[in-house]
Amino acid sequence: MNRRNFLMNAVALAAGAAVAGCSKAQDAVAPAPTKSKVLVAYYSWSGNTKALAQHIATAIGADLFEIKPTKAYPSAYHACTEQAKQEIAAGARPALAALPDFAKYDAVLVGSPNWWGTLAPPVSTFIENEALAGKKMALFQTHGGGGAQRCGQDFKTQAKGTVIAEPLIVSGSRASRSQAEAAHWAQGLGL
Numbered sequence: 001m002n003r004r005n006f007l008m009n010a011v012a013l014a015a016g017a018a019v020a021g022c023s024k025a026q027d028a029v030a031p032a033p034t035k036s037k038v039l040v041a042y043y044s045w046s047g048n049t050k051a052l053a054q055h056i057a058t059a060i061g062a063d064l065f066e067i068k069p070t071k072a073y074p075s076a077y078h079a080c081t082e083q084a085k086q087e088i089a090a091g092a093r094p095a096l097a098a099l100p101d102f103a104k105y106d107a108v109l110v111g112s113p114n115w116w117g118t119l120a121p122p123v124s125t126f127i128e129n130e131a132l133a134g135k136k137m138a139l140f141q142t143h144g145g146g147g148a149q150r151c152g153q154d155f156k157t158q159a160k161g162t163v164i165a166e167p168l169i170v171s172g173s174r175a176s177r178s179q180a181e182a183a184h185w186a187q188g189l190g191l
């Protein structure tokens, strides 16, 4: 082997070693941290909180779950408000038709309409479930002009998981157009 061939072989060997070394190094690199598995669960009587929930779930690629009481609230507004008023005064926790598989999720974002200044009772039933212990939780809510009132505070008291953020509060009349706000809040949770 003349000096030129020797040098060329040496360069080729070094390049091969570098490539092999590179793939070894790649094998050794720790995988990127897995994203949290997030559930967006909501109760909605007239569709506003549902629209907000859909924007949030889309923004972060989360699963959606509708909280449904076994017995639906009356579809007439006045009858619904009267039943809700009585239930809230009595601290009722209406039975739910179904529950998600909580074990699949690290974080559960929960949506409620503001009902008489607080959470809708089916939402209270949902967030008090012991299976939420140890999960990250946050509230999003819609309202008819009253804003947060006691919703965020009651959420903190009732939720079995760890509340990780301040609630997202959206006027019901804007909920269907709240994509940007929903995405900003949900992506800012760092899940």
Ligand SMILES: Cc1cc2nc3c(=O)[nH]c(=O)nc-3n(C[C@H](O)[C@H](O)[C@H](O)COP(=O)(O)O)c2cc1C
Pocket: 043, 044, 045, 046, 047, 048, 049, 050, 080, 081, 082, 084, 085, 112, 113, 114, 115, 116, 117, 118, 142, 143, 144, 145, 146, 147, 171, 172, 173
């Ligand atoms: C039973 C009942 C009670 C309500 N109480 C309040 C309230 O105290 N303050 C408020 O701002 N809006 C109140 N609202 C209006 C809802 O919070 C608002 O329309 C909300 O966006 C409805 O969400 P949904 O369409 O997901 O049911 C009430 C609505 C109902 C049906």
